[in-house]
Amino acid sequence: MSENQGKRKYFRGGVHPHDGKALSAKNSINEAPLFDKYQVVLQQNIGAPPKAIVKKGDVVLKGQMIAESTGFVCTPVHAPTSGVVSGIVEIPGAMGQSVKAIEIASDGEDKWGSSLKPMKDWEQRDDSEIKQRIHDAGIVGMGGAAFPTHVKLSPPENKNIDYLILNGAECEPYLTADHRLMIEDPERILKGALIIANSLNINKIAIGIEKNKPDAIKILKKHSADYGISIVPLRMMYPQGAEKQLIYSVTKRKVPAGGLPMDCGCVVQNVATAAAVYDAVVKGQPLIERVTTITGNSVVNPGNWRLKLGTTALDALKLASGVKNNPAKIIMGGPMMGFAQKSLMVTITKNSSGILLLDKEDTSIYESRQCINCKGCVDVCPMNLTPSVLSKAAVKENFDIAERFNVMDCMECGCCAYVCPSRRPMVQHLRLAKGKILAKRRAQQNK
Ligand code: SF4
Ligand code: SF4
Structure with missing residues (x-):
């Protein structure tokens, strides 16, 4: 039986918001x-x-x-x-x-x-030297998370990483920066991906791109053949670019609850981050x-x-x-x-x-009303949470209940708020609960 047999084709939940990308998708990058x-x-x-x-x-x-x-x-x-x-x-x-x-x-x-010098011979350099350079160049995840890239590339020894996935989904409505970068600068992205994969001693690399960017898919497919990098067109469904959803779409692997991509052998980097890694290593920028x-x-x-x-x-x-x-x-x-x-x-x-x-x-402002238990938010939550329960717990400051119902797994994608007929500001509620729980955990650690 193959690794993917018996698995659902798509990740659970998600929504289709108006994407607004036509406003800027055709406009080249200006300096x-x-x-x-x-x-x-x-x-x-x-x-x-x-x-x-x-x-x-x-x-x-x-x-x-x-x-x-x-x-x-x-x-x-x-x-x-x-x-x-x-x-x-x-x-x-x-x-x-x-x-x-x-x-x-x-x-x-x-x-x-x-003070950084170009490393044109990066293939001959030690992994630790490349990771140090990525740190020294100040590279973080540019897709939104801003997590230090050198840390993501330094998994514990017991984690067996074999897959690098570049995130070119750009599923967030209105945004087209990654789309234009993929069209206008494919070589920087692809070479950056090779450098990252090399530093992890792996050679399985894929770039996931939503199908609403056929021009980017075409250009990257043309350029990637020489690098052994797969281009994976993805179904249009928000939040396709969220790490766990992207990993599932590309590999059909599941990140365990409360776990990280490394727990299923994957590292995910944004396409812009890969281009920045190329600049840092090859050009010393x-x-x-x-x-x-x-x-x-x-x-x-x-x-x-x-x-x-x-x-x-x-x-x-x-x-x-x-x-x-x-x-x-x-x-x-x-x-x-x-x-x-x-x-x-x-x-x-x-x-x-x-x-x-x-x-x-x-941005029509609606008044938030009582939850009517319609279950809409539960159906669309890609993390399999019960957002209605979490939101109510946060409003009542019952943060222990929110924690028990796994609010920390919430990635703040906003799908629940998007479908809520009562217009409840779910993400604000969930952020509040997460912040309080984190503060409590920190206080306990410092005791
Ligand atoms: S914001 Fe959190 S609770 Fe709401 S749908 Fe997204 S992951 Fe689920
Ligand atoms: S979508 Fe809104 S109204 Fe419906 S169950 Fe969720 S929180 Fe309640």
């Missing part, structure tokens, strides 16, 4: 001009916060390290351009909190000064810029731009010719998993896949 000022958020990774190693008045070069790692699960941060550090400032963070940022006043020269989609019905000219880290959303919107139709909602990321913003002074970080401005029509 952003140099702005006068960048505010580079200090902590751009999940894990420990890096420590600033520059101070007000210091002269910095593009690519120079400005914040260093403080632990294994941490990544350094580098200057996106040359100039003078004008201060360490507090700015609005994408998740609603205020965050520390290193402000750099550009000198207009964009002068390069990275740290992660200081990324492609971001600027879009929505309230943006005059939606499109995709290569933006330096620390660019404000305000400056980024100027590139798209500003706003129209009285924007009612600003979101960093996509409409399903992104975070609503109060300020346009939030800046681009390593995981900023999009800036979305929606008008009133697309």
Whole structure:
């Protein structure tokens, strides 16, 4: 019996939201001009916060390290351009909190000064050297998670990893940054995938791409033949790009409940992360810029731009010719998993896949009502949870019940909120419960 026999064809649950991708999918990646000022958020990774190693008045070069790692699960941060550090400032963070940022006043020269040397002979290098380089270049998951890439590539010895999957699904509505990158820069992605696979001593590599990107599938298929990399077209169903769902779609392997991709032999990396790994290793370039989609019905000219880290959303919107139709909602990321913003002074970080401005029509505000036990949320939850129970437990501050009903497995995909006829803000409820449980666990550890 083959590995896949008897398994369901598709992952459980999911929804089909309006994808809004036509607004920007055909627009090539534009290079952003140099702005006068960048505010580079200090902590751009999940894990420990890096420590600033520059101070007000210091002269910095593009690519120079400005914040260093403080632990294994941490990544350094580098200057996106040359100039003078004008201060360490507090700015609005994408998740609603205020965050520390290193402000750099550009000198207009964009002068390069990275200490990383190109490793053109990367195939001859030791795995540990490649992983160290990936760390030193400040690479994190660029699909949204911002988990340090070198950590993902350092599984415990008892984990038998044999499959690298690149995530090119980009299932989040409106976003087209990865789509354009796959069309315009396939070689960087493919070579990055080889470097990652090599560092794990594996050779099974696949790139999963939703079928609504036939041009990207065609181009990558053409280029991937020489690399022994499979291109897997995927059914269009949100959240196809979530790690566990992607792994199932590509390999029919299941990540055990509460487990990680490594528990079923897989490592998943976003396509943009693979391209950044290529830059870091082969060219000696740290992660200081990324492609971001600027879009929505309230943006005059939606499109995709290569933006330096620390660019404000305000400056980024100027590139798209500003706003129209009285924007009612600003979101960093996509409409399903992104975070609503109060300020346009939030800046681009390593995981900023999009800036979305929606008008009133697309953001009709409904009053949240009582749950009517329709079971809609249960049917669509891709993680097999009971979102109605979890949401009610969170509202009543019964966090022990939420924990018992596995709220920590919730990936905040928003499918439950999307279908809820009572318009309950499920994701906010679930995030609250997860935050409280994590805080309780940390407090217990520190006792
Ligand atoms: S409970 Fe979590 S994982 Fe399930 S649908 Fe809602 S947001 Fe997604
Ligand atoms: S979809 Fe909304 S109303 Fe229906 S069971 Fe879930 S929380 Fe209750």
